[in-house]
Amino acid sequence: MAENVIYEDTPFAQYLAEIGSEEEVVRQPEPNFESEHTTEEKHKATFRGKLLSTLYETIGYLKEQLSTALPLQEENQFEERFKYILCTSHLLNEAPSIHFYDSRRPSLTDITEAGQYFGGLTRRNFEILLSSLVTVISVFLAWVLQTDSKDVTGRFVRLSIAFIISAVGSFWLYRHLRRKAMKTLHDSALHLVQVLVYNCQTFDLKVNKALIMIQEIELVSRGYRLSMPLSPITRIEQSSKTRRCIALRDTIHAVLREAFMGYRRAIMTIQPEISQASLNIMYNMYNIPSSVKEDDWNMDDVEDPTSLENLRLCFQKMHSKRRECLCHLLALDVMTSGRDSNRRDYEQHWTIVNEHINELGSITGHYLDTVIASSTNESLDALPPPNQDILSRLTPFAPDKRLRAYLHKLASMEQYVRGIQAKLYLCNEDARKYYEAEGFVDPKESELLMNQYNSIAQDFSYMVQEWEEGKQALIKLSQEPEDPDTPVNRRSLEVDMSSQDQESTENDENSSERTLIDWTQLDEPLDVPEQYFEAIAEPEVAKQKLTREERIVIQRAKKAEEAKIKAARADSERMVRELKDVLLITKCSHGHLDPFTIVMLDAFLQKLNVLRNLCNAGGG
Structure with a gap:
């Protein structure tokens, strides 16, 4: 039924008030009539807002055109590219991930004129030259435009016009050359950081390759057969003091120590160009502890500094210091969320940063050349690197x-x-x-x-x-x-x-013939023939998928069965309830019944309750 609404200040509301009715009245909404004056004000406000937005856009465009800084989009693209190269190089992982390295040589880029203006001049020299050129051009134009008249005002106006024309032209020339210089700085920074990443990755590959080769030679010299993964060498080296590849071990240990010291010096040198707040964020992001203990090289105090275990620890320590150095490159003060190219010293800072990155790439390349030369002297240069090894690559399982x-x-x-x-x-x-x-x-x-x-x-x-x-x-x-x-x-x-059983017995008979004899340690255990153990999963049984119509038929049959069971249970409960009510009424109306009849009625009621419970249980 619809509810009647009675507004106050109406004749019907007054009548109800006079007769003392308790009907609730509602305040009548006030009509909202817009006058012509109000509509005109709204149109004026809308026009004023559009005019202001157009004015702001025009001012922003003029400021962009009159600014010598790079557009914000180009600056953000460069910073994202710079950080992307470092973050996706896998050099910031907690452990060296050489299997994920993409050691492609970067393309050649000429960086000799990075940040330089016309004729190879720096920004300061170019500004001095440009201001002198503006003055000369202004005087020359004033001299060309001069007349024989003695009008001083006309001469001043002509001189002002000539100066303004030369100043505007010089400004546009300066704006173009400054933006070009900043772009060359950005290109050189990207190239140098790519060279740094390439040298670091190649250095890791060569060092890891040398360590694996040393381990393989140690195993083969003791009569073991090579397999993947290689047998552990730590216990073998602890039990025996004989060493192979002594010169290569010493070279790797010395190079890793020099690399650690070089990255530590680079961190101290680049510290003035770093934003400490951003650096703390990078440390937390990459889980780098800022402790004093990590700043010292204490790997020479062990008993056997050239053992494979200690060389791997040295490799990890050098990698940790390099991670810290790369985090400094990600926290540069000239890479903030705002527009940094407006700064007066923007080019100077990037020139210094490029020098630091170039020095890092050069010293890493020097360490790389040292490892390659040592491997060549040890006749190990022909051995395949680990990322080209069939056994060390992660290959998918072949189902056939x-x-x-x-x-x-x-x-x-x-x-x-x-x-x-x-x-x-x-x-x-x-x-x-x-x-x-x-x-x-x-x-x-x-x-x-x-x-x-x-x-x-x-x-x-x-x-x-x-x-x-x-x-x-x-x-x-x-x-x-x-x-x-x-x-x-x-x-x-x-x-x-049956043929496989025969082959297995023949392999057992020939296993003694295929063992390798140890030439230096006769007490070492002989190697066993190589075997392959492979776990093959049983083929998955494909389940028959039903069509939509078949699923609908099955669901309808289930619902019909449930409705049938529910109806039967309801009928049983209704019958038991009706019989119980009849017996109770009969018992109350015939109070003079004999005790035997009363006992029988009670027993019958109990059986009815049991029957109802059974019906409920069967229906559930």
Whole structure:
């Protein structure tokens, strides 16, 4: 029913008040009549707002055109690009992530004229030259425009006009050259930071490569077969004091120490160009502790400073100091959220920053050349780097058995190649050591060198065998797959299982023939033949998907069944309730019934309650 609304100050409201009615009255809304004057004021306000916005836009455009600073969009793009190169280089990770490095050489860029004006002048010299040029042009124009009349006012006006024209032209020339100089500074900064990232990544790759090669040579010299991942070397080095690649170990240790000191000096040098607030944010973001302990090189106080474990710790310490240095580059004072190119010293600051970045890239390149030269002297330059190794790359799982078999053969041949290269280095090192010590090789040492050399031939024979098996796997891979449900394939499955059992027994018999003999440590355990263990998941059973119509039919049937059960339960409850009411009425109206009848009625009521509970349980 609709509710009646009675407004006050109406005749009907007055009548209700006179008769004493308690009806609630509502204040009548006041009419909002806009006059012509109000409408005109609104139009004037709208026009005034549009005029002001247009005026502000015009003033902003004129300020942009009369400003010698770079546009804000270009400045933000440069700062984002600069930070993007550093943040995506993986050099700010807590541990060196060499497998994610993208060591592409940066393109060549000429940075000799970065930040310079016309003719290679600096900004200060160019401003002095330009102001002198404006004065000369003004005097020249005034002299050209002069007349024989003695009108002083006319001469002053002509001189003013000539000065204004020359000043405007010089200003536009200065504006263009300053923006161009800042763009060249930005381009040189991007190029230098790309060179720095490339040198750091290549340095990490070379150092990691050298450490892996040292570990492989140590394992092969003790009779172990190479595998991925490599066997741990820490306990082996602790149990034995013999070392291989002594010169390379010393070089890596010295280079890592020099790199740590170089990055520490760079941090102290670039400190005046840093915003401390931004630096604290970067430290918190990349979890860098600002403690004094991290600022000292204390890796020479250990018992064995050239062990592989200590060399890896030195590598990590150098990486931590480099992270701190790169965080300083991300917290420069000339890279704020505002417009920094308006600053008078903007070009000066970026020139200093470019010099620091160039120096960092140069010293990192020097350390890189030192590691490469040491590896070349140790005959390790031909060994493949870790990011090009088949075994160290993260490759996706191959679902096809034929493809997995072929890839396994390639990986096995890769292991043999690395083992042969390590043995070649051992033969070279031992031959030089024995011959340079005494001038000749005695029979015992000659026998040792011969065993080393013969083991290389043994590896070649194993690699040829793996090559033949890989060739057969490649031939099977090029064939079309057969249907596994055919009877021929089901019969061949049993034959394959039996052939695999025979091959496993033959491999067990030939395992003693394929072990490598240790030439220096006879008490070391012999190597075992290489095996591949692979976990294969069972094929996922594809569930049959129902169509939309089938799902609708199933849901309707479920709802109909639930409605039927609910109706049956309601009928049972209603019948029990009606019988109970009848019996209660009968009991109350016949109070003179005998005790036996009353007991029977009570028993009947209890059975009805039990029946109702059973119905409820069955319906639920």
